[in-house]
Amino acid sequence: MEIRNDKNQKTKILFIxxxxxCRSPAANAVMQQMIDKQDLSSLFYVDSAxxxxxxxxxxxxxxxxxxxxxxxxxxxxIARQFDASTDFxxxxxxAVMDNDNYxxxxxxAKTASEKAKIVKMADYIHHxxxxxxxxxxxxxxxxxxxxxxxxxxxxxxxxLSFLVNS
Numbered sequence: 585m586e587i588r589n590d591k592n593q594k595t596k597i598l599f600i601x602x603x604x605x606c607r608s609p610a611a612n613a614v615m616q617q618m619i620d621k622q623d624l625s626s627l628f629y630v631d632s633a634x635x636x637x638x639x640x641x642x643x644x645x646x647x648x649x650x651x652x653x654x655x656x657x658x659x660x661x662i663a664r665q666f667d668a669s670t671d672f673x674x675x676x677x678x679a680v681m682d683n684d685n686y687x688x689x690x691x692x693a694k695t696a697s698e699k700a701k702i703v704k705m706a707d708y709i710h711h712x713x714x715x716x717x718x719x720x721x722x723x724x725x726x727x728x729x730x731x732x733x734x735x736x737x738x739x740x741x742x743x744l745s746f747l748v749n750s
Contacts, residue, residue, distance in 0.1 A: 594629040595747060598675040599705075600666055600685050604634030607681040607718050607732055609644040609661035610652055611705065614733075615740045617657060624748070631675070633666040635688050640665055645722065651729040655737075668692035678702045679743065682717035708742040709735055 597615065601608035612632035619628045634640075642663045643649070652659040671678065672693060678701050680686045686704055693699040709715045718735045721728035 594627055595677070596629045596675045597631070597677045597679060597743075597747075598666075598671055599630070599632040599679050599681070600635065600689055601632075601681040601718075602635050602685065602720060603639045603722075604632055604661070604663040604665070605639045605642060605645045606648045606720060606722055606729075607736065608632035608634065609659050609663070610648055610657070610733060611679065611681070611718075611736045611740060612661050613652060613657040613659040614736050615744065618740055618744050622744075622748075624744075628747075632661055633664050633671065635666055635685060637665045639663040647726070647729050648721070648732075651726065651733055655733060666692075668694075668698075672698040672701065676701060677747075679705050681705050682719070703743075705736070705739045705743070708739040708746065710742050711738045 599608040599611040609632050612630050616630045619625055619630065640663055644659050644661060649659050666689065678689060680689055680702060686702065689702050690699060693702065705718050706716050712735060715735060718732055721732040
């Protein structure tokens with residue numbers, strides 16, 4: 585794999601959702617497990633954050649932790665807020681879960697290179713038709729969490745494949 589930066593640095597990925605308690609910590613856990621299973625841990629660093637500060641310092645939503653655990657994921661990231669002043673410099677890719685997240689993060693980017701780091705998770709989802717976002721399951725039932733995880737698994741798989749093969 586050719587690393588985007590310097591060959592001695594890890595490719596750094598930041599997943600973003602609204603509050604950092606459902607989708608982005610799930611994507612963090614899913615991607616990390618995929619990386620670990622392919623013995624690529626020395627090449628990647630994965631983190632997640634939320635647009636807002638409502639849940640800073642909290643564990644992910646208990647429903648996401650439960651549904652993730654049923655699939656073999658430990659979703660235990662402590663919520664933090666996206667910080668444009670440091671996160672654009674610290675990460676190579678900032679993967680957002682929906683179009684509102686995209687607009688918000690994009691509006692905080694100050695340069696073309698920062699804007700180029702922002703990707704939509706939906707752009708990597710290939711096994712589901714007409715998906716434009718990973719919907720927030722927070723106000724939904726168990727099916728909403730399962731669907732979000734289905735999309736996240738699909739997107740992370742294709743995103744990792746893209747990173748490894750580019």
